[in-house]
Amino acid sequence: MFIKADVHLDAKGYACPMPIVKTKTAMNDLTDGQILEVQATDKGSIADLKAWAESVGHQYIGTIEDHGVLFHFIRKNGDAEVTEKKFEQTIQNDELLERVSNGGIVLDVREQAEYAFGHIEGAKSIPLGELEERLVELTKDQEIYVICRTGKRSDLAAQKLFEKGFTKVYNVLPGMSSWNGPLEKNI
Amino acid sequence: MASMKMTAAQVARKVIENQPLFILDVRNGDAYEDWKIEGHRFDYLNVPYFHLIDGVEEILHALPTDKDVLVVCAKEGSSQMVAEMISEAGRDVYYLEGGMKSWSSYVEPIKVGNLTGGGELYQFVRFGKGCLSYMVISEGEAAVIDAVRFTDEFINFAKEKNVEIKHVFDTHLHADHISGGRHIAEETGAIYYLPPKDATEVEFEYTPLEDGLSIKIGVSKLEVGALYSPGHTIGSTSFIVDSKYLLTGDILFIDSIGRPDLAGLAEDWVDDLRQTLYIRYRELSEELTVLPAHFMIIDELNEDGTVAKRLGDLLIENHGLNIEDEAEFRRTVTDNLPPQPNAYQQIRQVNMGKVSPNHEEQIEMEIGPNRCAVR
Numbered sequence: 001m002f003i004k005a006d007v008h009l010d011a012k013g014y015a016c017p018m019p020i021v022k023t024k025t026a027m028n029d030l031t032d033g034q035i036l037e038v039q040a041t042d043k044g045s046i047a048d049l050k051a052w053a054e055s056v057g058h059q060y061i062g063t064i065e066d067h068g069v070l071f072h073f074i075r076k077n078g079d080a081e082v083t084e085k086k087f088e089q090t091i092q093n094d095e096l097l098e099r100v101s102n103g104g105i106v107l108d109v110r111e112q113a114e115y116a117f118g119h120i121e122g123a124k125s126i127p128l129g130e131l132e133e134r135l136v137e138l139t140k141d142q143e144i145y146v147i148c149r150t151g152k153r154s155d156l157a158a159q160k161l162f163e164k165g166f167t168k169v170y171n172v173l174p175g176m177s178s179w180n181g182p183l184e185k186n187i
Numbered sequence: 188m189a190s191m192k193m194t195a196a197q198v199a200r201k202v203i204e205n206q207p208l209f210i211l212d213v214r215n216g217d218a219y220e221d222w223k224i225e226g227h228r229f230d231y232l233n234v235p236y237f238h239l240i241d242g243v244e245e246i247l248h249a250l251p252t253d254k255d256v257l258v259v260c261a262k263e264g265s266s267q268m269v270a271e272m273i274s275e276a277g278r279d280v281y282y283l284e285g286g287m288k289s290w291s292s293y294v295e296p297i298k299v300g301n302l303t304g305g306g307e308l309y310q311f312v313r314f315g316k317g318c319l320s321y322m323v324i325s326e327g328e329a330a331v332i333d334a335v336r337f338t339d340e341f342i343n344f345a346k347e348k349n350v351e352i353k354h355v356f357d358t359h360l361h362a363d364h365i366s367g368g369r370h371i372a373e374e375t376g377a378i379y380y381l382p383p384k385d386a387t388e389v390e391f392e393y394t395p396l397e398d399g400l401s402i403k404i405g406v407s408k409l410e411v412g413a414l415y416s417p418g419h420t421i422g423s424t425s426f427i428v429d430s431k432y433l434l435t436g437d438i439l440f441i442d443s444i445g446r447p448d449l450a451g452l453a454e455d456w457v458d459d460l461r462q463t464l465y466i467r468y469r470e471l472s473e474e475l476t477v478l479p480a481h482f483m484i485i486d487e488l489n490e491d492g493t494v495a496k497r498l499g500d501l502l503i504e505n506h507g508l509n510i511e512d513e514a515e516f517r518r519t520v521t522d523n524l525p526p527q528p529n530a531y532q533q534i535r536q537v538n539m540g541k542v543s544p545n546h547e548e549q550i551e552m553e554i555g556p557n558r559c560a561v562r
Contacts (some may be wrong), residue, residue: 017265020237043551044261051215052237 003064003187004112005037005073006030012041012069019026019045020052020083023074027058035061038072043090043161059149062117064187073113085151087158090171093178096120096145100186104143104168111174118183119176128153131160140166147172190267190274193257193281195293199314202226202485203295203492207254211246213239213269214260214287224259224290224315224557225485236265243272255281262286286549290315294340296322297317297492299478302429304407307348311340317482317557318364319494321443323428324407330354331377332426332434333480334367336549341371352377354402354411357538358436358480359423360385362449363528363557366538369393380488382415382422390540396424416467418460419445421452433475433498438463439494440479441487443560444507446524449531453521461516464508473499483560507561520561529555 009026011019019040030036038049046063053060053074061073091099100106107122108115115125126134128148138144144166148154151173158171201208204524207228213236223231232249240245249274250256258273260266263286271280283290293315299308306325313319313335321332322341329350329353331341334357345352355372359382369391373378380396381389398415409429416425419437423445426434437445444464447456475498482494489495501507510516530552536542537552544552 015242015264016260016262017236017268021240024237024240047217048215048235048237051217051235055235055238 003037003071003073003116004035006034007036009036009038011045012039014040015042016044016048018042020048023049023072024052027074027076032077033111034076034140035111036076037075037113038070038074040070040072041068043070044055045072049074050168059114061114062187073117075114085155085171087155087162087169087171089158089169090173091145092173093175093181096147096172097181098143099143099170104145105138106172107138107144107146107157108148109146110148110152114176115130116186118185119186120147120179123147128157131157135161135164138166140168143168143170145170145172147175149176151175188274188277188279190270190280190282192284193255194284195289195315196295198224198226198257198283198290199293199295199312199492201229201255201447202418203297205490209251209254209256211250211256211258211269212260213258213265218261222287223295224287225484227488231472236269239269240271247273247276247278248278250278252278253435258282259290260286262288287315287554291550291553292337294335295492296318296340296344299432299493299495300476302409302431304405304409306405306407306409306429308428308432309344310495311335311344312492312494316364316553319478319482320367321434321478323404323409323411324348324350325409326407327351328405330356330402330404330411331365331368331371332356333358333361333369333436336365336367336370336553338367338371338374339414341367342374345375346405349487351375353404354378356379356380356396356411356426358413358425358434359420360389360450360535360538361437362531362535362538363481363493364553365534369540371518382420382424385420385422386415386539388541396422398424400545414467416463417462418447418488419458420450421456423463427471427475430472431474431476432478433468433471434478434480436480437560439468439477439501439505440481440483440560441477441494441501441507442505443562444505444520446558446561447520448524449527450535453524457517457520460520461513468508469502470497471498473497473502477501481557483557483562522560525558528555528558 050060059075108123109128146154219233244523258266258270273280311320323330352375381393385396400413414425
């Protein structure tokens with residue numbers, strides 16, 4: 001499936017160290033939370049990109065391979081300091097499946113690329129940045145369990161929904177980074 | 188200041204001659220932890236190249252000035268970049284030509300000793316991977332045992348020595364490296380032998396290597412005798428060369444013993460392994476020099492770079508030969524085994540002739556240490 005990215009970098013045909021050198025430079029043009037797609041043919045770039053991204057605080061989302069080309073997805077500063085979460089209605093990861101089985105939906109507000117590489121089965125995907133314009137896809141009489149990676153974006157999304165009159169909204173903590181239940185992938 | 192290439196052969200000299208070397212390994216931490224260049228007097232610093240893209244100032248103070256500094260990466264590119272930055276900062280520095288890929292491929296023939304009638308025995312040491320291959324030479328003829336995949340090394344060496352390779356043996360179906368045996372036999376017209384019990388699935392012609400088989404090499408009829416010694420695999424066979432040397436394959440190493448699990452049958456083969464190590468080998472002369480198909484740690488190397496030790500000494504010193512209790516022996520060789528070698532199932536398929544990967548794929552499969560042993 002097509003995976004969305006904000007910026008694309010072509011590093012095909014380059015040997016190590018060039019894919020990482022180019023990625024590092026390209027990252028400067030992204031704002032926090034944006035997604036970079038790196039196309040590379042050097043197999044070593046998988047382990048190196050992951051190790052580099054994690055060591056400097058970017059979020060390595062995943063890699064897919066198509067006809068010998070590797071497509072790496074990285075989210076800029078995904079590990080930026082977690083600010084205080086303000087929205088008061090919260091539930092824990094391990095309560096989620098039971099709550100949803102009694103009705104309500106899981107709303108995954110991470111970027112589409114993050115969702116594609118692994119999400120809770122049946123979760124609806126609306127990235128935080130698109131939430132305002134896609135409110136019509138949600139209903140106010142249903143519980144909405146908002147989840148992201150670390151609880152930060154879902155906190156903002158839950159506040160936004162509450163302001164717009166969605167009262168049965170809960171932020172799921174700690175979020176997908178600690179999710180150890182089953183995952184569904186769209187890649 | 189200059190940044191210069193150092194070849195794998197030059198690094199091997201430093202290992203053999205016990206010279207000091209400072210290695211700045213710029214691969215990522217996982218790769219370094221898994222596998223690195225080992226030397227008796229080598230010191231190390233691991234800083235991934237991607238932390239050095241903006242400059243090397245932060246590590247300069249950690250680089251010694253009283254010994255050679257060698258920058259190492261997977262394939263060369265990153266080490267060259269880092270070496271150039273270090274040299275621009277005013278320091279002399281080397282980078283490894285061809286990177287770890289080249290180190291993994293490098294093989295050095297070292298003479299183990301003389302044989303009856305002017306014969307010679309050579310051990311081919313593959314430092315990067317810990318593989319040991321052998322060539323027995325006698326009066327114009329040669330036999331090759333457990334050849335690694337670099338067939339030219341053996342064929343060219345035979346040419347230099349003016350001998351014809353007549354017999355090629357594999358002590359067992361290898362799981363940690365790709366065998367060059369079959370291809371050497373094809374190129375030279377030699378006979379290729381493999382233990383039939385390891386060869387039930389192979390897709391090529393071979394001559395069965397049976398217990399008691401005795402091959403005479405050269406005019407002086409130098410004897411290479413086969414001794415069935417199962418345990419690492421069900422077919423594993425040892426060789427006694429000239430009544431002096433015991434080639435143990437992957438059954439007995441200098442500081443460890445073979446693991447029985449790489450063909451998926453650990454429980455079944457434990458008893459065979461015990462029989463071989465505790466009964467068959469003990470019936471042999473203690474004066475035999477043991478020559479294994481691998482070494483795991485640099486301490487197993489002798490001063491001349493060879494890997495060899497008297498059987499009598501190993502019977503005393505090797506922990507795996509001194510576990511009296513059978514249940515404890517069973518636990519040692521089946522529980523808590525080290526991780527299996529990289530791609531070992533694929534490598535077995537290649538050695539059975541079922542798949543024929545290209546050059547790059549072969550390199551990829553053989554990355555990392557060999558891990559054939561239990562300590």
